[in-house]
Amino acid sequence: MDPGQRAKQFMPFAALKGFEQELEAAEFRPVEKVVFSEDAAEELDRKLHEVRRGDMVSVIYYKKTARGGTCLTRTGMVSKVDLLDRSLTLVKERIPFADLYDIERVS
DSSP: OOHHHHHHHTSOOOSSTTHHHHHHHHHOOOOOOOOOOHHHHHHHHHHHHHOOTTOEEEEEEEEEETTEEEEEEEEEEEEEEETTTTEEEETTEEEEGGGEEEEEEOO
């Protein structure tokens, strides 16, 4: 059997083309960005000043997308805390301080 024909036997079959994309679109619920009270903002600022490069953290943050905003949770190692640029970088993802909702150290 021709190798090209043989490879076609193992290709995934999708009976309903575009069904997976439609499901993802239906599950997405855009959310509005939350504005913190002064006390909550101070608490988050205190937590940010305790975080150091190399710490494992879990963050909850707001991310703007083409379809609206969403709230995401990420866990990873802090590769940079930039107080001048006001951003936190988890591995390679830069998160502005203004978009952070919560940050917790992971043991």
